[in-house]
Amino acid sequence: MTIEKWVSDLAQMVNPQNIKCNESLKQYTMTKLGGNADVFVMPETEEEAANIVKYAYENNVPLLMLGNGSNMVVRDGGVRGIVIHFAKLDRIDIDGEMVIAQSGALIKEVSKLAAAQALTGFEFACGIPGSIGGAMAMNAGAYGGEIKDVIVDCTVLTPTGERIVLSKDELELAYRKSVITKKGYYVLNAKFHLAKGDQEEIDAKIADLTFQRESKQPLEYPSAGSVFKRPPGYFAGKLIQDSQLQGKGVGGAEVSTKHAGFIINKNNATATDYIETIHMVQRVVKEKFNVDLELEVKIVGED
Missing domain, CATH: 3.30.43.10 (Uridine Diphospho-n-acetylenolpyruvylglucosamine Reductase, domain 2)
Structure with a gap:
């Protein structure tokens, strides 16, 4: 064809x-x-x-x-x-304490709308840049919260195009993984259960988390966020920082001087620059600390 x-x-x-x-x-x-x-x-x-x-x-x-x-x-x-x-599949509906969001809805928009309804439980996601589909697949989390804390169920398409609904247990949500990635499902929508909260407390928490994110992350440059998963017993950013890799990179890609866990597209980098910088970081951290940094980001396509 x-x-x-x-x-x-x-x-x-x-x-x-x-x-x-x-x-x-x-x-x-x-x-x-x-x-x-x-x-x-x-x-x-x-x-x-x-x-x-x-x-x-x-x-x-x-x-x-x-x-x-x-x-x-x-x-x-x-x-x-x-x-x-799935950008056009971005509807978000709130019914009492239930929130149903389509795959293409931005997770931070869900957090924002929930907060506006004085619903608590989704504040952790106020700065996560991904969509609901990606957040479900990776069990996205930040600042002590994650998707599995609030999920009820998720509607997905199987690789054959069959529509099925997966319960919280069936989703097999764990640190940055799920049955969605394991079986190659496509997320259509997800249902979350939140709780009524105090508006001032919710707003204050979101303001605090937003400040933490903006002050610590290199949001002024394009990046894929945290590149590596947290290795058991360590923090990826600390290992990279202790390896004196901040400010180093290949071509236009660079390990952020603001947050060592981020690799930024600082100066018209190519994807090859970015990927080679990832490999450099993995190699140096392995040499210095004998720790394997596993990717949190997904690399796709052809060279």
Whole structure:
């Protein structure tokens, strides 16, 4: 099958204006890195999303789901096949203490809307830059809170396009992993249970967490956030800092001088620069401390 055939078939399922060929993925990732997607498609409904997933499966077309691109590094050669982007699936509904958010909704927007309704439990997410889909897949967390603390259930598509609902236990949420990543599911929406709280306390907590984030993280540069998972018994940022790697990097990529756990796109870096900087950090930390730094970010695409 040709790219033209994919586009023609997809145009029967979604608005043709939501299909793009040879689309640069730089504008869809927080690192501002990466090559082009053969075909880029944005479903407007969950049914459209299911049809695309089913089509890719039945026709053996490679399919990559892209959320807010906050936890993903796309290689310079881009992505073959179809990239499905859920940005238009961004509805957030609040009913009492229940919050239902679609995959493309930004997690910090869910936190903001919950806070506006005096609902507590989601303050931890006020500064997380990802989407609900990515947050579910990685069991996103910050400042002592994580998705598994508030999740009720999650509706996903299997790789064949079948829609199923997974309970909290079925999601197998653990530190930066879930059954979603293990089985290659695509998140459609998630339901959270929060609690009524004191408006002033919620606002104060969000203000405090926002200050902590803005004062400690290099938000002025494109980055994928925390690049590495926390190794058992250590902190990745401390190991990198103690390895004297801050300010060092390859090409336009650099280990942040503000937060050692971040690798920033400081000066028109390529994805190759960024990935080589990651490997340099892993190599030096292994040599100095005999600790293997495992990636929290996902690297996709071709060189």
